[in-house]
Amino acid sequence: QVQLVESGGGLVQAGGSLRLSCAASGRTFSSYTMGWFRQAPGKEREFIACISWSGGSTYYADSVKGRFTISRDNAKNTAYLQMNSLKPEDTAVYYCAADRNYGATRAYNYDYWGQGTQVTVSS
DSSP states (O other): OOEEEEEOOEEEETTOOEEEEEEEESTTGGGSEEEEEEEOTTSOOEEEEEEOTTSOOEEEOTTTTTTEEEEEEGGGTEEEEEEOSOOGGGOEEEEEEEESSSOOOSGGGOOEEOOOEEEEEEO
16 A cells, blocks of 8 residues: 655746655555656646656656656655746646556556645746
């Protein structure tokens, strides 16, 4: 069992940066792939990025490639999403999720979810 809690969301102007954190409970955090998703009002949950259990492999959606960076610190049971050059279309609730396997981009593949953190980018 893994429990996830996101933090770090907020209001930022276009072009600004935010770093989201995802704190995990449980001793098995390091065995899970971690993913980040987002969901804007009226839209489906969208895959953003994932990182393998070791941190050695990452994968990004085209919409955020070059602007967002996913990372993890297994000693701290925490995953991160550094978001730079934010745009108004990045406004959404951001969720972290855990999956036993690497590379999944569909929400239904992920076993555990956090409650989400709101990111609002003003123009």
